Amino acid sequence: MGRFVIGSAWPYVQTVPHLGNLIGSVLSADVYARYLRLRGHKVVFVSGSDMHGTPIEVEAIQLGVDPAEYASKMHQMVAELFRRWNISFDLYTHTHSETHIKFAQDFFLKIYENGYIFTKEEEVPYCPRDKIYLPDRFIIGKCPYCGYERARGDQCENCGRLLDPKQLVEPRCAICGSKPEWRTTRHWYLDLRKLEDRIRRYVEENPHLPQNAKEMSLGMLKEGLRPRAITRDNRWGIPAPFPGAEGKTIYVWFEAVLGYISAVIEHFRRLGREEEWAQFWKNPEARVVFFVGKDNIPFHVIILPALLLANGGSYTMPTTTASTEYLLYEGDKFSKSRRWGIWIDEALQLLPPDYWRFVLVYIRPENRDTNFTWSVALEIINKVMNDDVGNYVNRVLSFIKSRMGGVVPPPGRPAPEDENFIARVTELFKKAERHYDAIELKDALHALVEMAREGNRYLNTRAPWDLVKTDVEAAQAVLHRAYWSLKMLAVGLAPVAPDGAYQLWRMMGESAELRWDEAYKPPKPGAALGEVRPLFRKITEAEVKTLLQKLEELRSQKAARKFPWEQVIL
Template sequence: MVTCAWPYINYTPHLGTMIGSVLSADVVARYYRLKGDDVVFVSGSDEHGTPIEVEAVRLGISPKKLTDENHAKIVELWKRWGISFDNYTRTESPIHKEFVKSFFTRIYRRGYVFAQDVELPFCRKCDRFLPDRFVQGVCPKCGAEGARGDQCEKCDCLLEPAKLVDPVCAVCGSSPVMRKVKHWYFDLAKFSGGLCKFLEENERLSQNARKFSLNFIGGGLKPRSLTRDNKWGIPAPFPGAEDKTIYVWVEAVLGYVSATIEYFRGRGEEERWKEFWFDGDAKTLYFIGKDNIPFHTIILPALLLASGEGFNLPWSVSSTEFLQFKGESFSKSRRIGIWIDEALELFQADYWRYFLVSTRPESKDTDFSWGVFIERVNSDLNDTLGNFVHRTLTFIGRYFDGRVPDGADLGDRDREVLQSVRELVERVAKELEDCKLQEALRTVVDVSRLGNRYFHERAPWKLIKTDRDEAAKVLYVAVQLVKTLAIVLSPFMPFTAERISALLNLVEDQRRGWEEAVKLLPSNHEIGKAEPLFEKIMVDGEELQVRLEKAKSSTITFEEFLKLDLRVGEIVEAEMVPKSKSLVRLGIDVGGGVVKQAVAGIAGQYELKQLLGLKVAVLANLEPKRIFGLDSEVMILAAEDGGNISILMPDKPVKSGSKIK
């Protein structure tokens, strides 16, 4: 079982999320599949909780509408990045909601859940308690304004709503009062001993995860809140908690189980999920960022222990430090960082996959650098890996009719190179199984470095003129290294690996097993025509940053799109704009008898009397623009084709002010 932290989908994930969890998990899942292990790779969109609800309130839409759109977009982005989920689901899945409610009902009945009165901020104007991000204020730690009730974005410290200085309601801006309310808690302290045993005996935990978790327990475990006063989420199943929802952090971690159930149920194997969660030989691997450590090394194991059902505890938890941008945390609201959709506007996915794994922050926070990105693409990919593959296949195509040369009677150096490759492949496997992804990728590139050294030493361009048989041996060995790269590169750069496999004309059986990395291509095997795998980046980091800013401005988020007030309006006034031959002043009823003015360049396309009474599509919340001395307050939507303008109109009668969705 391979999984990664469920990305929260109030926004598109950024590069830090990609390398901290999703991409790392994908690399390892692909490797274990190649090994022939029975792998299930699951995750999903985390769509409950206050950030989604606050954003939906701000946009004036339902949380479900917001998450439906974001989930669909993110699913498509995973495909473009080559993320090979077996099941990427969502917390709105009926199977997930059913499992979460039944799970918490079980641990409630076993005595691990209790109710307690607490004081929380209450907004009298909105008539509701303010959980997490429904309240904002000044951070008590760093003094930053705009800190949220769950976390300060400036200093990253975790907060509680009651601790904020000068708190205000995030919806209406009024000052809340403190009121008592009942909430339900998980008695986490009862599992201190079991958790310490799990942490001390598990050698597969990353160093930062073990150290953080043991220190966390050493400070004394406190009851963990299970409920929130949210309307958006999974209803709490506890008696008396009918107006509560399950806290998103304790709900989402159970998604690893529910996603497995959903996957096998969809395959008609109703009970097979239990093999991955109860079989002692099954292994579960979690890939997370360091901010998620306590939820995967303390909260999730404690919940699984509380069930009393014998769930497998995490076998491996690989946590990374943070990827930062110019020394700051990625922030959508402050437009700091690079998001995964923006990244693909600039370069192909495999460039990013290579760069992110090669700079994976495994021991300390890492700052994103365009200079390092350019160097990795140009030096590692183009000059080293791409150059070796291209020169080998070009040489075979030119001098050996595009067929693998005879490999009989290899010399000592030739056999030594093949043995070195076998050792490198073993090392890659060991490093991947130890979750040392950065080292593993470096070792993969070492295969091409070895190939380039060997090619340079043996100089087949000289041998072909004096000893064709020796030249044949060199190319025979070199093409075996290319085949090795097609296999060992595939967990990291699947699109490039597929291209290499296609160039080598590998059949399915020759590309689908890790052991194929050291199996030799037979002499006379036909290969395809060589073509470059990569292109050098010929601009500097400043230019790439400019292009990134253009990509940010050329695309809008779904949330930005929802700000557009698109509706149907009726043209009730139409006259020419004085001193203009092309502009028409229109009065448009946008609903409720409200008439707004538009200035449109449609004179000569429509007669004035023809326009009166037309129902047209308009953008009604446009900032007024002064045109020929007139304020244009709305924009008519029209299509243009070769100078011909056609106003967009509904094909059925609708009333003025009807929303366009």
């Protein structure tokens, strides 16, 4: 079996992630990591809190707390929320760990020694009113490419282009809105021009990159890569290790992407097997897969590969960056300032994690922006999770419980339609497997749902409740194969809805460990079923209204609390 590093984009812990952040990175990565483990692969699934940078520093100062305290408390909140969402990290760490700080400094110093970093003086924006330099994210203006009015100094979130603050039209301080001054300072630059040809080959020759990642990256390469400043004048961050760079910190975006390596080192160090990290990050046979939203494409497809090449340390090049489009909420982008959307702490107060996980994967924005609406969520929960999946499970197991003595029946005397059924559901399971392999998680789930629908049609056609009255062996043949299809369903759903899948496995009385290859093994006659109860329950429109009222009450409570970590609902 293979070795995989699975990395989800590191959330910036100035706030709690919302549902769009979750499906774009962490949840998608978790589904894939769980799938790979079921297949028997060796997986290290890592991420962590992005703790540095000016946004946290400025807000901490405004609140009268130390940035380290602010970031640490928010990290603890976010880590606990991911645990409650059943995210199966091998390690969820943060960028202020000793391991990460030392690794990042050593890594960049090696790039400097290799001749890929140079210095130059430049004019940078400075807010005379707030008396601070304005790193990229604290200067906003109009994007020179698409005209978006609130483009940041490092990137336009509308078109995804990487920017320089001087490119912004009508720039202004993001804190107070004042027009910035330009002051001379010295910064250290990564010379991307020296790496451009190798990066182009990496992108062009990579068959695994999704279309949006390849198109955006090739568009940037066509325009030509410019040197990028990798130091900043803010205080809260990793001190730059270069000679003469006292008082500078490493730009947060450049050091955070190295966390995928430092987190694997930290993981094995905690296990007392530190040397094993190289089997994943310095092994050409290993595969490295990132999960990000499309706004993170440049940093994972251009910047990180460039850093790995410039370091020259024989690191494993990323296999792919599984990048989603955006998830909208009721037709518009998520917005904290407008209180538009649902954040992951709020979501768990409304519905169990399996419900959210199932819905979000079912509508995962793989090829285009997708709109989350409560009407769509209600339809998925009631018609798909309950009528299709839950109803089929209940029909099969309840009938075995009541008419087959509560034990798995023998294969019986199958008719051609029974063999045809198991062939159809096996092919659907293999289809889901192919989609999982291709990181087409939505299509994988849809194939599994189609298995349940096929099962319901099969029961309706074969009517075992009638067969059992006249031909017990024929009824056994139907229920034996229906039970087998439930094995496939439980295994296939385990990455998406782990609570429900493992509950189903227990109800079926399966004693074997839930693994992917178990789906292909015929049932063992005579195994006793466990307690049979509904997997899911339906949600009414009235309940949705109540849930939304509860959401507003929760937000009123949050707004009354001073500190961001006090506003997190646990």
